[in-house]
Amino acid sequence: MLIGQFTLPLAFDLAATFFFAxxxxxxxxxxxxxxxxxxxLALVTGLGGGLLRDGVFLQLVPAVLxxxxxxTVLAAMALGLVFGEALNRLALAFLLVDALGLGLYxxxxxxxxxxxxxxWVPALLVGIINAIGGGLLRDLITRxxxxxxxxxxxxxxxxMAGGAAFLILALPLGVAAQPAALGGIAVTILVRLASVxxxxxxxxxxxLIRRRD
Amino acid sequence: MLIGQFTLPLAFDLAATFFFAxxxxxxxxxxxxxxxxxxxLALVTGLGGGLLRDGVFLQLVPAVLxxxxxxTVLAAMALGLVFGEALNRLALAFLLVDALGLGLYxxxxxxxxxxxxxxWVPALLVGIINAIGGGLLRDLITRxxxxxxxxxxxxxxxxMAGGAAFLILALPLGVAAQPAALGGIAVTILVRLASVxxxxxxxxxxxLIRRRD
Amino acid sequence: MLIGQFTLPLAFDLAATFFFAxxxxxxxxxxxxxxxxxxxLALVTGLGGGLLRDGVFLQLVPAVLxxxxxxTVLAAMALGLVFGEALNRLALAFLLVDALGLGLYxxxxxxxxxxxxxxWVPALLVGIINAIGGGLLRDLITRxxxxxxxxxxxxxxxxMAGGAAFLILALPLGVAAQPAALGGIAVTILVRLASVxxxxxxxxxxxLIRRRD
Numbered sequence: 255m256l257i258g259q260f261t262l263p264l265a266f267d268l269a270a271t272f273f274f275a276x277x278x279x280x281x282x283x284x285x286x287x288x289x290x291x292x293x294x295l296a297l298v299t300g301l302g303g304g305l306l307r308d309g310v311f312l313q314l315v316p317a318v319l320x321x322x323x324x325x326t327v328l329a330a331m332a333l334g335l336v337f338g339e340a341l342n343r344l345a346l347a348f349l350l351v352d353a354l355g356l357g358l359y360x361x362x363x364x365x366x367x368x369x370x371x372x373x374w375v376p377a378l379l380v381g382i383i384n385a386i387g388g389g390l391l392r393d394l395i396t397r398x399x400x401x402x403x404x405x406x407x408x409x410x411x412x413x414m415a416g417g418a419a420f421l422i423l424a425l426p427l428g429v430a431a432q433p434a435a436l437g438g439i440a441v442t443i444l445v446r447l448a449s450v451x452x453x454x455x456x457x458x459x460x461x462l463i464r465r466r467d
Numbered sequence: 468m469l470i471g472q473f474t475l476p477l478a479f480d481l482a483a484t485f486f487f488a489x490x491x492x493x494x495x496x497x498x499x500x501x502x503x504x505x506x507x508l509a510l511v512t513g514l515g516g517g518l519l520r521d522g523v524f525l526q527l528v529p530a531v532l533x534x535x536x537x538x539t540v541l542a543a544m545a546l547g548l549v550f551g552e553a554l555n556r557l558a559l560a561f562l563l564v565d566a567l568g569l570g571l572y573x574x575x576x577x578x579x580x581x582x583x584x585x586x587w588v589p590a591l592l593v594g595i596i597n598a599i600g601g602g603l604l605r606d607l608i609t610r611x612x613x614x615x616x617x618x619x620x621x622x623x624x625x626x627m628a629g630g631a632a633f634l635i636l637a638l639p640l641g642v643a644a645q646p647a648a649l650g651g652i653a654v655t656i657l658v659r660l661a662s663v664x665x666x667x668x669x670x671x672x673x674x675l676i677r678r679r680d
Numbered sequence: 681m682l683i684g685q686f687t688l689p690l691a692f693d694l695a696a697t698f699f700f701a702x703x704x705x706x707x708x709x710x711x712x713x714x715x716x717x718x719x720x721l722a723l724v725t726g727l728g729g730g731l732l733r734d735g736v737f738l739q740l741v742p743a744v745l746x747x748x749x750x751x752t753v754l755a756a757m758a759l760g761l762v763f764g765e766a767l768n769r770l771a772l773a774f775l776l777v778d779a780l781g782l783g784l785y786x787x788x789x790x791x792x793x794x795x796x797x798x799x800w801v802p803a804l805l806v807g808i809i810n811a812i813g814g815g816l817l818r819d820l821i822t823r824x825x826x827x828x829x830x831x832x833x834x835x836x837x838x839x840m841a842g843g844a845a846f847l848i849l850a851l852p853l854g855v856a857a858q859p860a861a862l863g864g865i866a867v868t869i870l871v872r873l874a875s876v877x878x879x880x881x882x883x884x885x886x887x888l889i890r891r892r893d
Binding site for chain 3: 522523524525526580583585586588589592593603607610612613615616617618619623624627669670671
């Protein structure tokens with residue numbers, strides 16, 4: 255039912271790639287990588303989630319291997335090089351755009367997995383991996399503890415909430431794919447911003463156990 | 468000849484996933500990951516070997532992307548959270564079950580690679596990767612030196628012995644697939660337990676060179 | 681036009697695998713891995729680029745999963761174990777052979793991506809990944825900062841130059857595939873050796889920004 259009915263404008267996808275790629279470029283610049291390294295870390299951060307989704311999970315030639323995506327990464331790298339650390343000061347803009355990218359990737363990952371004929375459980379999983387994969391690979395390569403797994407603001411949890419909202423809207427409730435996708439993206443952004451604004455912290459296992467005592 | 472004749476009950480596969488996933492969950496809890504992180508490390512450890520086998524080597528949509536496997540990981544995570552470190556004390560039970568999982572994954576990896584029409588050399592390789600892949604990815608993500616590559620008890624070597632035994636039983640000796648598989652699993656468990664009991668250590672290159680002098 | 685017309689003797693491919701694998705084996709020996717670890721690091725370094733190219737990007741069963749390649753890795757491991765650190769002294773021979781492998785992998789990666797029906801931009805990208813992937817995975821597993829991304833001699837840049845030369849020769853200039861490939865390999869080797877000989881350093885973002893002031 256969802257197959258073919260659900261398309262998002264390519265501009266959204268490219269915007270998410272663009273801003274995720276900027277975070278990769280800035281990380282590489284901080285680590286004093288050379289220009290090739292800055293490009294590859296921007297690439298991995300901007301497109302890594304889609305690469306895991308298509309290349310490893312869904313067995314499709316990665317959609318990201320097309321010129322628009324790669325040129326988007328180059329543009330993000332150029333922006334990072336030109337404006338450098340100044341971009342780090344636009345913290346609120348970054349937070350918003352990053353949350354938008356997170357929601358978009360979560361919803362797209364869920365939809366593509368359903369389109370490939372898989373169940374809703376793996377669809378939710380691939381949605382989350384699509385959303386957090388780029389940042390996870392960035393942290394692996396730069397040898398940082400994976401930020402998305404650390405107690406902190408809701409990040410993977412926001413992607414999960416958005417993906418689940420999309421699934422619930424589209425499947426049992428029968429909302430058409432595009433409005434359901436917008437709903438899922440909105441839920442991701444709301445959960446993400448609320449967690450930052452109200453200082454929500456994801457619980458550790460220890461906190462969970464202590465609460466039971 | 469092997470194709471289609473060789474099936475193992477799903478319960479075996481899920482049991483291996485279950486116990487490997489518990490080791491991932493316990494590692495994540497020790498590292499103070501949040502609940503999302505505990506889930507993902509349990510997932511990677513329990514299913515990473517199958518993901519590498521199917522998604523990267525054999526170009527199949529990973530078998531692990533189906534609800535039974537994911538629900539098994541959730542159950543392992545729940546068990547890890549509820550019983551926590553207490554589970555670490557059941558060392559012998561863990562050793563046995565881990566060795567069972569190791570043998571199962573080694574044999575299944577060999578069989579699936581043969582079924583895909585590949586040679587026995589890559590089949591043995593994919594069998595070992597299927598067996599040790601989850602632990603290797605767990606160590607990569609948590610930034611530990613890969614345990615399976617360190618001098619110590621036989622681990623990858625036990626998986627290799629079991630995979631080789633299965634190959635020899637099934638191909639030149641013509642044993643039917645299921646008994647051959649049980650033979651391979653038994654060899655893995657025996658080599659693994661014997662190495663622990665007798666304190667066998669895998670040799671380093673240096674030891675090998677010294678022995679030649 | 682390129683498809684099917686472009687074949688390189690398997691011996692070249694195996695030679696590149698062989699020498700890359702030796703660098704992996706030597707790294708593992710220095711890190712005191714056990715023999716299984718030495719084999720797997722040799723395997724990852726020698727064949728990792730092809731695995732990423734085929735298994736993740738182009739969705740082909742990795743060409744490297746065939747006996748000739750695996751036996752080549754075993755031979756490289758044996759050589760590493762027997763001659764050990766003595767090999768490290770043959771620095772110039774290594775540099776040459778490594779540059780040859782780099783150029784070969786870059787050109788083969790470009791060609792296979794074009795054969796898969798993709799554009800020249802992703803072809804160049806996959807060429808570079810094919811060339812540097814093995815070393816990148818080796819550094820990830822051994823928990824070193826990725827050498828190819830650090831300021832230093834031209835390495836990924838040499839692969840990029842060779843891949844681009846091959847593309848320009850083969851596509852707009854219409855040179856036949858084999859001579860175009862040899863041209864691309866020659867460019868890679870020249871750029872690599874020149875960067876070592878003249879002490880060229882890849883620029884960091886900071887150097888680039890400073891230059892603009």
